[in-house]
Amino acid sequence: xxxxxxxxxxxxxxxxxxxxxxxxxxxxxxxxxxxxxxxxxxxxxxxxxxxxxxxxxxxxxxxxxxxxxxxxxxxxxxxxxxxxxxxxxxxxxxxxxxxxxxxxxxxxxxxxxxxxxxxxxxxxxxxxxxxxxxxxxxxxxxxxxxxxxxxxxxxxxxxxxxxxxxxxxxxxxxxxxxxxxxxxxxxxxxxxxxxxxxxxxxxxxxxxxxxxxxxxxxxxxxxxxxxxxxxxxxxxxxxxxxxxxxxxxxxxxxxxxxxxxxxxxxxxxxxxxxxxxxxxxxxxxxxxxxxxxxxxxxxxxxxxxxxxxxxxxxxxxxxxxxxxxxxxxxxxxxxxxxxxxxxxxxxxxxxxxxxxxxxxxxxxxxxxxxxxxxxxxxxxxxxxxxxxxxxxxxxxxxxxxxxxxxxxxxxxxxxxxxxxxxxxxxxxxxxxxxxxxxxxxxxxxxxxxxxxxxxxxxxxxxxxxxxxxx
Amino acid sequence: xxxxxxxxxxxxxxxxxxxxxxxxxxxxxxxxxxxxxxxxxxxxxxxxxxxxxxxxxxxxxxxxxxxxxxxxxxxxxxxxxxxxxxxxxxxxxxxxxxxxxxxxxxxxxxxxxxxxxxxxxxxxxxxxxx
Numbered sequence: 001x002x003x004x005x006x007x008x009x010x011x012x013x014x015x016x017x018x019x020x021x022x023x024x025x026x027x028x029x030x031x032x033x034x035x036x037x038x039x040x041x042x043x044x045x046x047x048x049x050x051x052x053x054x055x056x057x058x059x060x061x062x063x064x065x066x067x068x069x070x071x072x073x074x075x076x077x078x079x080x081x082x083x084x085x086x087x088x089x090x091x092x093x094x095x096x097x098x099x100x101x102x103x104x105x106x107x108x109x110x111x112x113x114x115x116x117x118x119x120x121x122x123x124x125x126x127x128x129x130x131x132x133x134x135x136x137x138x139x140x141x142x143x144x145x146x147x148x149x150x151x152x153x154x155x156x157x158x159x160x161x162x163x164x165x166x167x168x169x170x171x172x173x174x175x176x177x178x179x180x181x182x183x184x185x186x187x188x189x190x191x192x193x194x195x196x197x198x199x200x201x202x203x204x205x206x207x208x209x210x211x212x213x214x215x216x217x218x219x220x221x222x223x224x225x226x227x228x229x230x231x232x233x234x235x236x237x238x239x240x241x242x243x244x245x246x247x248x249x250x251x252x253x254x255x256x257x258x259x260x261x262x263x264x265x266x267x268x269x270x271x272x273x274x275x276x277x278x279x280x281x282x283x284x285x286x287x288x289x290x291x292x293x294x295x296x297x298x299x300x301x302x303x304x305x306x307x308x309x310x311x312x313x314x315x316x317x318x319x320x321x322x323x324x325x326x327x328x329x330x331x332x333x334x335x336x337x338x339x340x341x342x343x344x345x346x347x348x349x350x351x352x353x354x355x356x357x358x359x360x361x362x363x364x365x366x367x368x369x370x371x372x373x374x375x376x377x378x379x380x381x382x383x384x385x386x387x388x389x390x391x392x393x394x395x396x397x398x399x400x401x402x403x404x405x406x407x408x409x410x411x412x413x414x415x416x417x418x419x420x421x422x423x424x425x426x427x428x429x430x431x432x433x434x435x436x437x438x439x440x441x442x443x444x445x446x447x448x449x450x451x452x453x454x455x456x457x458x459x460x461x462x463x464x465x466x467x468x469x470x
Numbered sequence: 471x472x473x474x475x476x477x478x479x480x481x482x483x484x485x486x487x488x489x490x491x492x493x494x495x496x497x498x499x500x501x502x503x504x505x506x507x508x509x510x511x512x513x514x515x516x517x518x519x520x521x522x523x524x525x526x527x528x529x530x531x532x533x534x535x536x537x538x539x540x541x542x543x544x545x546x547x548x549x550x551x552x553x554x555x556x557x558x559x560x561x562x563x564x565x566x567x568x569x570x571x572x573x574x575x576x577x578x579x580x581x582x583x584x585x586x587x588x589x590x591x592x593x594x595x596x597x598x599x600x
Contacts, residue, residue: 223559223580224481230581231487239490282581 037171041143042070045164049157051145053125056133057085057093058141064093067141076122083119090115096130097139102162103130106152126150129158131165135173143168219285226281233274240268284422299461302348304341304382304389305334311352312380319360328363328376337384342461343437351429351441355393355453356380358425361416362397362451369398391455399447408443433457473501473595474519478512478529478541479557491584492591501525501595509536509544516548524552525594528587531558531565539565542572555590557582 046054051071058067064085069077088094090113096103105128108114114128125146133141143165145153153161244264252260312330319326356378363376381392400408407413409430414423433441439457477488485505495501504519506512512529527545531538538556545554553575558565560579569577578586 220559227559227580227582228481228483228487231491231584234581235487235490235584 037168037175039068041164041168042068045143045161046070046145048160049129049145049153050147051129051153052148053123053144053146055080055144055146056141057144059097059139062087064097064142072123079122080119089113091119092116092128092130092144093142096132096142096144100132100134100137100139102132102158103128104153104158105129107150109150124148127152129153129161131158131161133165133169133172135169140169140172222281223285226278226285229274230278230282233271233278237268237271237275240264240271284424299342299344301340301342302345304338304391305336307343307345307348308334308352308380308382308391311349311356314349315353315356315360319357326360326364328360328378331377331379333379333381335381335383338382338389339384341389341457341459343457344432347432347436348457351432351455352391352393354425354429359393359395359397359451362395362399364397366396366398385456387459388456389459391457392452393455394450394452396450399449399451400443400445401447405443405445409441437461472499472523473525473598474504474523475501475526475528475591475594476504476506476512476515476519476524478506478509478527478533478538480507480530480533482507484530492588495591501591509533509538509541512541513544513548516545516552519549524549525598526591527552527554529554529556531556531569532560539568539572542569542574546573553594555587 042054042056046052053069053071055069055072056067057064066077066080066083069080072080085091085093087097089098092103092105092108092114095113105111105114107126108120108128109126120126123146125148127147127150129145131143132139133143143161145161244261247260247264309332312332316328316330359378363378367374367376375396377396379392379394381394383390383392404415408426410423411427412423413427414421430441433439433455437457438461439455441453441455443451443453445451477484485503488503488505489496492501492503496503504515506515509529512527516524516527527549529538529541529545538558542554542556545552554573556569556574556577558569558577558579566577576590
């Protein structure tokens with residue numbers, strides 16, 4: 001922090017409201033503060049020492065440049081601002097820097113060493129005083145005071161300027177430290193934000209992992225009884241048919257026959273419902289089990305663009321086969337540099353099919369709502385990020401509302417009507433990308449505008465893990 | 471010749487399901503079915519089965535005690551001539567590979583597609599008959 005004693009003293013002596021009123025307490029940028037200090041010192045120093053001109057030069061590497069000045073007309077100032085002063089004895093600043101102590105030139109016109117005639121001619125001064133701004137013995141700047149007549153500075157005046165210089169260095173140093181602390185605080189606060197984000201991701205990953213394990217455990221237990229439900233219901237449906245056939249030859253009155261027909265019809269209808277819902281439950285359980293499956297093919301080097309293209313075609317033709325009316329625009333933007341990537345092709349295809357079919361669902365939903373003037377579009381893009389690659393799947397569908405966006409990677413979360421989605425697609429995709437491939441999957445969306453999924457995968461496998469959640 | 475199909479599954483309801491599913495074949499004596507609820511019990515039935523009659527072994531994989539994959543080489547050792555078809559609730563690649571490497575004829579997943587299974591049994595019966 002800035003030395004308050006010095007700040008007050010400086011403010012009192014130099015009457016700088018900006019510093020006294022809390023200028024240094026606020027986050028002001030370092031160069032601006034230095035300039036403030038320079039500007040504060042010069043006129044006062046010039047006035048107290050009875051100088052006509054005052055300048056402050058600041059070190060930039062090995063050379064020095066004018067940082068602030070007082071008393072000069074615009075033309076000289078502009079000329080001086082362009083000058084780069086080196087560490088040589090022929091200038092006041094150069095000599096002060098070399099000597100690292102006060103340099104007093106009573107008359108520049110007859111000084112044997114001072115030979116910068118251009119400066120004398122343009123500035124029109126004779127007596128000069130240079131005082132170095134020393135930080136730990138190293139000159140970081142020079143205060144120069146000049147008189148246009150030959151009138152040497154008194155010892156008292158020299159002492160005053162020297163004190164000014166010392167205090168200016170302390171102020172500059174304090175500002176630098178203050179600036180450093182501020183930069184460090186900013187850095188730390190950014191690190192803290194990163195840490196919090198990482199922690200959130202970790203908690204989310206852990207939560208999903210344990211949920212995945214839990215669902216897989218439940219799925220294992222449900223699968224067996226469910227298999228019986230499915231097998232017995234299918235079988236019973238056949239048995240009802242056979243019962244009907246067996247009852248046909250038996251003579252019954254019309255009323256009884258009608259009643260019997262109705263009962264077998266209802267029984268068969270109910271069994272069909274059991275079969276249908278049993279199959280639905282079976283597909284949910286199968287998806288749940290994908291979370292805990294131990295083997296998932298081989299990891300091998302695959303052409304990223306080819307796998308995206310294949311998935312796109314597979315999803316498109318799949319949708320066409322289901323619905324002859326289906327038609328959307330497919331945009332491809334493949335980066336040839338994406339090249340070969342180490343991955344589990346089966347699994348990545350599963351993720352891509354998932355994202356593409358979600359995209360198709362979203363655009364078809366929006367098309368049904370908007371009717372004319374809307375072109376359902378799905379865009380697939382790949383990109384080379386050096387040791388990583390990215391895949392983007394974007395649709396101009398209905399988008400995802402904020403409240404929903406936070407939940408999309410949760411298992412069993414779905415916005416589709418019952419029977420149309422298991423709510424495991426994105427949860428499984430998350431597992432495959434994040435846990436199996438050590439990648440990243442994120443979503444960007446604007447409700448009513450678009451949804452874009454971005455997948456980032458490492459080009460080479462770091463630590464190979466055979467399966468998801470195993 | 472009375473053909474025998476041995477079904478190995480720890481779930482007792484499997485017997486009821488199979489007996490209903492193949493009720494006509496069983497009634498017509500095309501073949502008989504025997505049921506074992508563990509790998510150990512299955513090995514005993516295999517040993518007891520008459521040389522010519524055993525035409526097929528159907529075995530579940532996930533069973534307490536001896537698993538289907540552990541039973542497989544023992545069954546093949548006892549009766550190398552009898553094909554074994556494995557049945558599992560989880561038809562993943564690794565299980566499939568292990569089953570086929572262990573000498574299984576095929577791997578069916580639950581819920582069992584009885585059309586496929588019937589074809590498999592019919593095929594064995596025909597082969598033994600003609």
